[in-house]
Amino acid sequence: MPDYGRLTQQRLPHTQPAVDPLYPAPPWALPGARVLKLIYETDAEPLLTWLPPKLSRSSPPYAVVVVAHYHKSPIGPFSLATQGIGCRAGFFIRALSVQAITDSPVAMAALRETWGYPCKLGEVMLEQGDDGVSASIRSSDRPLASLSLQEPEPIDGESVRFDPVLNIRSVPSLDEGKAHELLHMVQIDPEITIKESVRGRGDAELLASDGKSGWNALPVRGIVSAVYALIDTELPLARFVVPY
Amino acid sequence: MKFGIFHELSVGKPWHPLSEHEVYHNALEQVEVADELGFDQSWAVEHHFLEEYSHCSAPEVFLAAAAARTKRIHLCHGVMMVLPPFNHPARCAERAAALDIVSGGRLEFGTGRSATWTELGGFRCDPDVSKEMWDEAVHAIPKMWTQETFSWDGKYFSMPERPILPKPVQKPHPPIWVAVSSPETAIQAAERGIGCLGVSIGTPEEYQKRVQDYRRIVRSAEPVGDFVNEQVNGVTFMYVDETDEEAKTWGTKLAYTFSYLAAHLVGISSVYPTAAYKTPGLLFAIRRSTEEKAPGGGGAVRDGMAIGSPDTVIKQLKLWEEIGVDRMVFIINTAEVIPQERVLKSLRLFAEQVLPAFDVDAQASREAPKARDLSEAPMPV
Numbered sequence A: 001m002p003d004y005g006r007l008t009q010q011r012l013p014h015t016q017p018a019v020d021p022l023y024p025a026p027p028w029a030l031p032g033a034r035v036l037k038l039i040y041e042t043d044a045e046p047l048l049t050w051l052p053p054k055l056s057r058s059s060p061p062y063a064v065v066v067v068a069h070y071h072k073s074p075i076g077p078f079s080l081a082t083q084g085i086g087c088r089a090g091f092f093i094r095a096l097s098v099q100a101i102t103d104s105p106v107a108m109a110a111l112r113e114t115w116g117y118p119c120k121l122g123e124v125m126l127e128q129g130d131d132g133v134s135a136s137i138r139s140s141d142r143p144l145a146s147l148s149l150q151e152p153e154p155i156d157g158e159s160v161r162f163d164p165v166l167n168i169r170s171v172p173s174l175d176e177g178k179a180h181e182l183l184h185m186v187q188i189d190p191e192i193t194i195k196e197s198v199r200g201r202g203d204a205e206l207l208a209s210d211g212k213s214g215w216n217a218l219p220v221r222g223i224v225s226a227v228y229a230l231i232d233t234e235l236p237l238a239r240f241v242v243p244y
Numbered sequence B: 001m002k003f004g005i006f007h008e009l010s011v012g013k014p015w016h017p018l019s020e021h022e023v024y025h026n027a028l029e030q031v032e033v034a035d036e037l038g039f040d041q042s043w044a045v046e047h048h049f050l051e052e053y054s055h056c057s058a059p060e061v062f063l064a065a066a067a068a069r070t071k072r073i074h075l076c077h078g079v080m081m082v083l084p085p086f087n088h089p090a091r092c093a094e095r096a097a098a099l100d101i102v103s104g105g106r107l108e109f110g111t112g113r114s115a116t117w118t119e120l121g122g123f124r125c126d127p128d129v130s131k132e133m134w135d136e137a138v139h140a141i142p143k144m145w146t147q148e149t150f151s152w153d154g155k156y157f158s159m160p161e162r163p164i165l166p167k168p169v170q171k172p173h174p175p176i177w178v179a180v181s182s183p184e185t186a187i188q189a190a191e192r193g194i195g196c197l198g199v200s201i202g203t204p205e206e207y208q209k210r211v212q213d214y215r216r217i218v219r220s221a222e223p224v225g226d227f228v229n230e231q232v233n234g235v236t237f238m239y240v241d242e243t244d245e246e247a248k249t250w251g252t253k254l255a256y257t258f259s260y261l262a263a264h265l266v267g268i269s270s271v272y273p274t275a276a277y278k279t280p281g282l283l284f285a286i287r288r289s290t291e292e293k294a295p296g297g298g299g300a301v302r303d304g305m306a307i308g309s310p311d312t313v314i315k316q317l318k319l320w321e322e323i324g325v326d327r328m329v330f331i332i333n334t335a336e337v338i339p340q341e342r343v344l345k346s347l348r349l350f351a352e353q354v355l356p357a358f359d360v361d362a363q364a365s366r367e368a369p370k371a372r373d374l375s376e377a378p379m380p381v
Helices: A044-049 A105-113 B019-037 B059-069 B089-102 B117-122 B127-146 B183-192 B204-218 B244-263 B282-289 B310-322 B340-357
Strands: A028-041 A056-070 A078-089 A092-102 A119-121 A123-129 A132-138 A143-154 A165-171 A181-188 A193-206 A222-235 A240-243 B002-007 B041-044 B074-081 B107-112 B150-153 B158-162 B176-180 B195-198 B232-240 B306-308 B327-331
Touching: A028 A123, A028 A143, A028 A193, A044 A056, A056 A123, A056 A143, A056 B117, A078 A105, A078 A123, A078 A165, A092 A105, A092 A123, A105 A119, A143 A222, A222 B117, B002 B019, B002 B074, B002 B232, B002 B340, B019 B041, B019 B059, B019 B340, B041 B059, B041 B327, B059 B074, B059 B089, B074 B089, B074 B176, B089 B107, B089 B127, B107 B127, B107 B195, B117 B127, B127 B150, B127 B176, B127 B183, B176 B183, B183 B195, B183 B204, B195 B204, B204 B232, B204 B310, B232 B244, B232 B310, B232 B340, B244 B306, B244 B310, B306 B310, B310 B340
Parallel strands: A092 A119, A092 A165, B002 B041, B002 B327, B041 B074, B074 B107, B107 B176, B176 B195, B195 B232, B232 B306, B232 B327
Antiparallel strands: A028 A056, A028 A222, A056 A078, A078 A092, A123 A132, A132 A143, A143 A193, A165 A181, A181 A240, A193 A222, B150 B158
16 A cells, blocks of 8 residues: 555645735734725615525615725734625625725735635725715726715714625636636624714715626615724634535 | 404515415404404504515505404504604594594504614605604694694694594594514603503513513603503414424424514614614514524524414413513414414414413403493494
């Protein structure tokens, strides 16, 4: 009999990204983050084309845009903007990420590889002024979205809700003619401490698509709410990983 | 303790052209049978835009049809949305009075404000002030019933002097209730001298504090109407069969499906930050009640659910009686997941074997006697 190797999953080579990533392993503490969250009603049909078969839409259908600036993280400051679908996993309220832009290459790699965010590199701006908050999101070559919260008024942090995020992870196929392999859905369920929060009149303009998809694929049919908050949060280990 | 049935008129997908017709007419048959069997109340919700979960947007029509088919059972709005963006309060008073007349004084008037963005957003109604709107309407409507003419200059509606017609048959007016899904609303019900219509489908243990608070505070009520309607209702699922096992098979399917449909609504607190909805309300409570999944894909049978053999259901309902609930109201089907013949069989088993274990007349002296004075009112033929 030949001698067989003895490598176990616990001792994968140090070159494997899961064992030795190019960025710190989770959880990432993200204290003092500034977050603008805007919820809007959208159309059912395009929304359903973006939902995996195990998830279902709410009534009415809605989407969530979150623009966050993390001034302190294990990889330094970075910003992240996401667009998610407010959906249901069985009985539970979730936000499925469909778009994500970050301004940090390291964050982009980590968010894609570890947490499954559909991240691209771009520009994310989040500014607070006396009369409100504004945010803009750009890809490398064009504007994607602009958002604002006007007429801010303080709101009790207990009234502000951040739903767990679901991301779809897949691995690219290297076999000719074979589809990419869907792995699973990862649930990101961070601890969040809200230190300050305001709500206000929200506005959102979602701009041209970038080909297959775009932020305006889920059009704005009416703003539900806009919140801006100062929070302590994290990018944790996944609480649930479920088959696609 | 008295018992009633509760209809959301849920219509599950896939829909066909007669889906709603089937649900409505099954429900009307259930009310008719419940009336014959000695159930005391038939409640119908008012909901709008809640696809699958509730297609009961015109309960006054459903209840009027039920009135025509029945003789005794109380016809109850559970609840009517009394916020002006939904229904002008004068229209609420008019419709309720007309239903009281056609039913021969069998109306009970539940009030509410909605807890979903689906509905409030649909009517462009500001969630921040929905409680204030409800409060204004619930103070105005009894005056519309009892005063010869009525005028109002409030914060959320106003109208010049007009006679609000017709007047209800029950004098001075029908019993008034409010849907209660939070401890705060139970207290507000007591302060206003109106009935506490618990809709959170919790356990008796969870509900006990609310009942205690209500009973304590209602003693010093300043009633919005002409009398204090001191009553506490609870709501739960009901399916009775010969054995616990058989009952659980169908009853948990009912509870699970109802809760699953509810989970797809958009509760205010899940999307709109406001101090006006401090608790997650009904939807959260429903979800929690069925999170533990039983084998077979059904929800768990929690304390207080009337799911089981007659003996089991008696034991469960005694738990509600012990904490001081006057009446229990049952969700008996949803989206037709239980075949109609089984629903009717369950009602009959309940009437034959569960009802005798309770003294249904014990509450009679406390049950809104002022609102049942029909000595001069002609009864319907």
